[in-house]
Amino acid sequence: MIVDLAFSRRDPVCRSASGRAVAVVDVIRATTTIATALHHGCAGVVPVLTLKEARGLARVLGADALLAGERGAAKAAGFELGNSPAEYGRERVEGKVIVLTTTNGTRAFRAVEHAHALIAAGFLNVSAAARWLGRADRDLLIVCAGKHGRFCLEDAVAAGMLVDQLLDLCARPVELSDAAVAARQLFSVNRHDLLGMLRGCEWGKEIVRRGFEADLAICAQVNAIDVVPVMREGRLIAEHA
């Protein structure tokens, strides 16, 4: 089994996702938020690129839908939910379909929508995600959402933790790409202070400046939930692994 890794959705390897099982990682905050919502019983999360697309789809879905997303970290104007995982409690999301647009995370899903299988991963569901991927019986690709097509430390470290867990799980030989090796090394350097890493990285500092510091503690939780968001017919639904 080959484990490859893209440090941003612009990596050329994302165009070769078709035969692989792919995990998208956007720790601060899209994949953390998606996993939290599904853990709390939401019926599915539909990632879409634009505010207009989100409004249109939410209108079609009617009362069952929640319109969610951010621009510049803040809740989009007129939307019901932003991109803070804390907003996605059971009382708010249970039974609902969430139409979600974020700046980087939803673009990463779109970049690999042709994947054989597609899941969302973060620190808070990393072991469940590793188990799911280990059973996929496919070559794997882990895609860091990054920021505006660039490298983000937090996604690289979380992706590296996923690589690390895959190596622990897999009985078969695993071949790592350079990027997968590097991500695992970055996890090894930062593993003992994930919250400090989130507070010190570029986007983490920006999130704090914009008033969302409390989100970082949620994003740093390891294996708080065991839900794997899996893409089925355009929406991410909850599976267990």
Next chain:
Amino acid sequence: MIVDLAFSRRDPVCRSASGRAVAVVDVIRATTTIATALHHGCAGVVPVLTLKEARGLARVLGADALLAGERGAAKAAGFELGNSPAEYGRERVEGKVIVLTTTNGTRAFRAVEHAHALIAAGFLNVSAAARWLGRADRDLLIVCAGKHGRFCLEDAVAAGMLVDQLLDLCARPVELSDAAVAARQLFSVNRHDLLGMLRGCEWGKEIVRRGFEADLAICAQVNAIDVVPVMREGRLIAEHA
């Protein structure tokens, strides 16, 4: 001073090189070879993209020029030199202008040709490169050549060593991007066995398979020379720092 870093020439930040001093890193092997050639008295290295462009320019330059480059690691057909630093001894290159085309390194130079200043760096001239950049009095960008627009471990580690040396040198406050922080962390993990890292990375293994294992020992040498290849009017010439 801001130190940013691109893990490949496809990073969007390469389009913003114009105000910055930029170092291109292609450890295996272009920047190692270029620094070696200039150390041995070559009059200049002109990086060009295509075999055709290389042949045309060498023809115009006449007897003073050497036609050099690789495709698939091997010397290009009809060329006088390949991309092995061992080929670039003083007896061969002194006083000559080398027209060089390689698969990734020369493309990286092209991607940032609009930089305020542009140099080449590898392990073998890392301290000289750091001193040169430290004096540039500009925000810095370190560009890993990578491979076909993708991440390469060896370039990331060498770039991280350059970041590390810059931090040691600079009296002024230095702000590192996430990518610069990560590269420095990757250097910290691999610093005690650079040759092992070169032998174990994807492109290093490929270079060994293709018969160029001896090159890796040259590429792994730290500070063997103190020449900085600096781009002046389209050619890299030797400066000392």
